[in-house]
Amino acid sequence: MDKILIRGGKRLRGEVNISSAKNSVLPLIAATLLSGDKCIIDNAPMLDDVFVINDLLRSINADVKIDEKLQRVTIDTSNINRCEPNGELVRKMRASFLIMGPMISRFGGFKLSLPGGCNIGTRPIDLHLKGFNALGVKVNIGHGYVEAYADRLKGDKVYLDFPSVGATENIMMAAVMAEGETIIENAAEEPEIEDLGNFLNSMGANITGAGSGNIHIYGVRNLKGTTYKPIYDRIEAGTFMAAAIATRSKIKINGIKEEHLKPIIAKLAEAGVYIKVDGESLIIDADRKLKAIDIKTMPYPGFPTDMQSQMAAVLSTVEGTSIITETIFENRFMYASEMKRMGANIKIDGRSAIIEGVPKLTGAEVRATDLRAGAALIIEGLSAEGETQVLDIYHVDRGYVSIEEKLKKLGADIERVKQ
Numbered sequence: 001m002d003k004i005l006i007r008g009g010k011r012l013r014g015e016v017n018i019s020s021a022k023n024s025v026l027p028l029i030a031a032t033l034l035s036g037d038k039c040i041i042d043n044a045p046m047l048d049d050v051f052v053i054n055d056l057l058r059s060i061n062a063d064v065k066i067d068e069k070l071q072r073v074t075i076d077t078s079n080i081n082r083c084e085p086n087g088e089l090v091r092k093m094r095a096s097f098l099i100m101g102p103m104i105s106r107f108g109g110f111k112l113s114l115p116g117g118c119n120i121g122t123r124p125i126d127l128h129l130k131g132f133n134a135l136g137v138k139v140n141i142g143h144g145y146v147e148a149y150a151d152r153l154k155g156d157k158v159y160l161d162f163p164s165v166g167a168t169e170n171i172m173m174a175a176v177m178a179e180g181e182t183i184i185e186n187a188a189e190e191p192e193i194e195d196l197g198n199f200l201n202s203m204g205a206n207i208t209g210a211g212s213g214n215i216h217i218y219g220v221r222n223l224k225g226t227t228y229k230p231i232y233d234r235i236e237a238g239t240f241m242a243a244a245i246a247t248r249s250k251i252k253i254n255g256i257k258e259e260h261l262k263p264i265i266a267k268l269a270e271a272g273v274y275i276k277v278d279g280e281s282l283i284i285d286a287d288r289k290l291k292a293i294d295i296k297t298m299p300y301p302g303f304p305t306d307m308q309s310q311m312a313a314v315l316s317t318v319e320g321t322s323i324i325t326e327t328i329f330e331n332r333f334m335y336a337s338e339m340k341r342m343g344a345n346i347k348i349d350g351r352s353a354i355i356e357g358v359p360k361l362t363g364a365e366v367r368a369t370d371l372r373a374g375a376a377l378i379i380e381g382l383s384a385e386g387e388t389q390v391l392d393i394y395h396v397d398r399g400y401v402s403i404e405e406k407l408k409k410l411g412a413d414i415e416r417v418k419q
């Protein structure tokens with residue numbers, strides 16, 4: 001398994017380009033199942049999770065072509081003849097479950113091995129299934145599988161007890177060709193959901209309100225192919241912002257949408273970081289005295305859970321006491337014991353991490369425990385004195401395009417060691 005080697009303590013400088021959002025591209029690829037026509041996704045990030053979902057589609061006979069140079073994924077699902085995708089691929093990644101909605105919509109059923117993914121909590125799928133039930137789907141769970149079928153899908157009102165991102169997306173995709181109107185109340189409002197709504201509408205769907213708490217889906221008879229460019233990855237942008245802060249650097253980040261980054265920008269400003277947005281770019285300057293802050297993760301437009309590990313790395317370098325409270329996933333502090341090996345002062349108390357900034361972090365051998373924890377350990381390594389080795393980097397490869405190449409271009413002393 002590859003590892004990343006960092007000789008820390010160098011300031012970053014220059015510019016970095018952000019890729020398209022992993023969390024947009026995965027549902028978009030799932031949504032291509034909804035039409036028998038060809039769909040093209042441009043500017044697709046070449047990530048392990050993207051390869052997994054494409055392989056999943058191939059396992060049911062979709063024809064998927066990936067042009068890595070053009071960053072283009074072309075998917076033709078006209079020959080699909082199986083509704084039971086490869087179980088090993090499903091278990092590799094929780095986002096595999098995003099094919100449930102499209103499969104029930106186009107083929108009237110599926111059989112799926114129960115999912116896997118990041119080890120950050122229990123992550124049930126009850127809300128997805130509750131939505132399907134409301135549309136007339138019968139679901140059975142047993143022997144490690146979830147099976148569903150529906151003779152006919154009929155639109156209805158679905159109230160989500162919690163604004164789950166995946167459940168909102170799955171219900172949107174299930175409802176898109178249902179008879180009549182479906183309303184999702186207390187829907188997740190993440191920008192990736194608005195992107196999915198735009199993608200589906202470009203296929204001929206009739207969806208309004210995606211990206212707000214109330215989504216209206218008026219069923220259409222069928223969907224056609226499309227060519228689409230997804231939104232930028234706000235979490236990747238946030239991760240590079242965190243890297244700049246931990247190294248007290250000034251860098252330019254290209255490929256952002258200010259509105260999507262507001263929850264992150266507002267928090268960083270509170271810590272004393274200077275940020276100037278100019279169109280689809282921003283300049284971040286952290287070469288100044290910073291303040292400890294408190295963060296609570298919340299559904300969008302709150303502070304994203306996908307940025308909390310990276311913020312723990314940052315706040316370990318900021319004098320004073322910061323508290324991070326995680327309200328979305330119950331098991332997202334696994335990085336703390338690894339960060340402590342580098343001299344960080346972090347105590348976990350239930351759902352909170354209490355972080356006492358230290359004057360100096362020191363390089364160590366640490367292990368990525370999940371995707372964002374891996375990114376956070378890289379950030380910590382950039383700011384630490386001496387050499388850091390981040391093991392199990394495959395977690396990071398799930399969600400970051402060439403992270404070490406992008407950081408190297410910014411002046412970091414970083415390399416991947418192939419193993």
Ligand code: UD1
Pocket residue numbers: 022023024026094095121122123124125126127128129162163164165166167188192305306328329330
């Ligand atoms: C998506 C993102 C992930 C991000 C998360 C929260 C993708 C591919 N992944 O994950 O990066 O961290 O949103 O912003 O887009 N829950 C239930 N029942 C359900 C579904 C969810 O209780 O049926 C709970 C989960 O256990 C969790 C919370 O709701 O505690 C949020 O999960 P959800 O919003 O569904 O996250 P994902 O879609 O899995």
